[in-house]
Amino acid sequence: MFDGLKDKLGSFRKDVEEEVEEKEAEAAAEAEAAADDEDESSTPAAAPDRESSEETDDDGGPGRLRQAAALATGRVIIEEEDLEEPLWSLEMALLESDVEMSVAEEILDSVREQLIGESRKQVDTTAELVEEALQDALVDVISVGQFDFEQRIAEADKPVTIVFTGVNGVGKTTSIAKMSEWLGERGYSSVLANGDTYRAGASEQITEHAENVGRKVIAHEQGGDPAAVIYDGVEYAAANDVDVVLGDTAGRLHTSNDLMTQLEKIHRVVDPEMTLFVDEAVAGQDAVERAKEFNKAAEIDGAVLTKADADSSGGAAISIAHVTGKPVLFLGTGQGYEDLREFDPEELVAELLGDEE
Numbered sequence: 001m002f003d004g005l006k007d008k009l010g011s012f013r014k015d016v017e018e019e020v021e022e023k024e025a026e027a028a029a030e031a032e033a034a035a036d037d038e039d040e041s042s043t044p045a046a047a048p049d050r051e052s053s054e055e056t057d058d059d060g061g062p063g064r065l066r067q068a069a070a071l072a073t074g075r076v077i078i079e080e081e082d083l084e085e086p087l088w089s090l091e092m093a094l095l096e097s098d099v100e101m102s103v104a105e106e107i108l109d110s111v112r113e114q115l116i117g118e119s120r121k122q123v124d125t126t127a128e129l130v131e132e133a134l135q136d137a138l139v140d141v142i143s144v145g146q147f148d149f150e151q152r153i154a155e156a157d158k159p160v161t162i163v164f165t166g167v168n169g170v171g172k173t174t175s176i177a178k179m180s181e182w183l184g185e186r187g188y189s190s191v192l193a194n195g196d197t198y199r200a201g202a203s204e205q206i207t208e209h210a211e212n213v214g215r216k217v218i219a220h221e222q223g224g225d226p227a228a229v230i231y232d233g234v235e236y237a238a239a240n241d242v243d244v245v246l247g248d249t250a251g252r253l254h255t256s257n258d259l260m261t262q263l264e265k266i267h268r269v270v271d272p273e274m275t276l277f278v279d280e281a282v283a284g285q286d287a288v289e290r291a292k293e294f295n296k297a298a299e300i301d302g303a304v305l306t307k308a309d310a311d312s313s314g315g316a317a318i319s320i321a322h323v324t325g326k327p328v329l330f331l332g333t334g335q336g337y338e339d340l341r342e343f344d345p346e347e348l349v350a351e352l353l354g355d356e357e
């Protein structure tokens, strides 16, 4: 999962290390040269000249002698110019990984600010410093809007209704069945409601998944009212002590107006606890754009990204929360019903920056 992005983040760490090593070597050479100068000019008459040459430091930045002095005390100073190339490469890498432009910029700004600011202190290893800066920057953008999904289910009045939206073909129905399993493992019963009355075959599809995971499915005729189906799901759940109603909906209707009308009616009729947007991680920028579009048409509470197991870039997972203000809550990590993983920003970033394969 996200191996391409992981490699690229590793390259940035190496790039900065190389820059700093090069600088250390230069500073060491300078220190040696300065020591030689001192030996040669240690007569009292030469001293004022040396002082003035230290003050008029004409090579810009903190200056060679100050760098050399810093090196002698074990400090390394990273300056903006040292980061220029590595940051440029990082930007390209993020964009190639389908990270949305504004999100990539946010990450770069944060890394730049942290590395330049912090590096003026004692530095143990450059790699640690870079890792910390990347970790903070990534966690910041990924964890926008995060909330504890399970706690929200636990605290909500029962039955809890969750509506799933998103275009067809991305694994929405599979994700509903996976969610039903995920809830079951945590002691919550659920019923599936086929609010996708638009597409032929949707009912058979959700029924098959429901049978596979041993859940009841509520469905009406094709062309029926999605709000009415989900309402029946809620009625069934209330009458049978079922905790959660998982409502499928038709992904894209003709216009975002239709979509909004459909979801608005569902909201009026059953007042769902959450509306989750489902898309596939492998769609990259397209998934990010769709998340924006769906969030605009009908406010979503969070996202489920399917097929993360097949996604090398990680761009959608990195970008969606920052772009929509709504968190990624789950990742689909395979075709089995158990392959649904709660999205944990810190854990994900640790994996992205980790050394293990």
Ligand SMILES: Nc1nc2c(ncn2[C@@H]2O[C@H](COP(=O)(O)OP(=O)(O)OP(=O)(O)O)[C@@H](O)[C@H]2O)c(=O)[nH]1
Pocket (backbone or CB within 6 Å): 167, 168, 169, 170, 171, 172, 173, 174, 175, 205, 305, 306, 307, 308, 309, 310, 331, 332, 333, 334, 335, 339
């Ligand atoms: N590798 C992988 N495959 C997945 C994942 N989620 C769904 N799939 C597969 O994607 C294919 C489509 O899933 P469905 O749920 O049937 O998708 P769909 O019928 O297009 O779904 P709708 O979005 O409901 O229209 C199926 O073969 C699923 O097994 C996932 O997280 N990882």
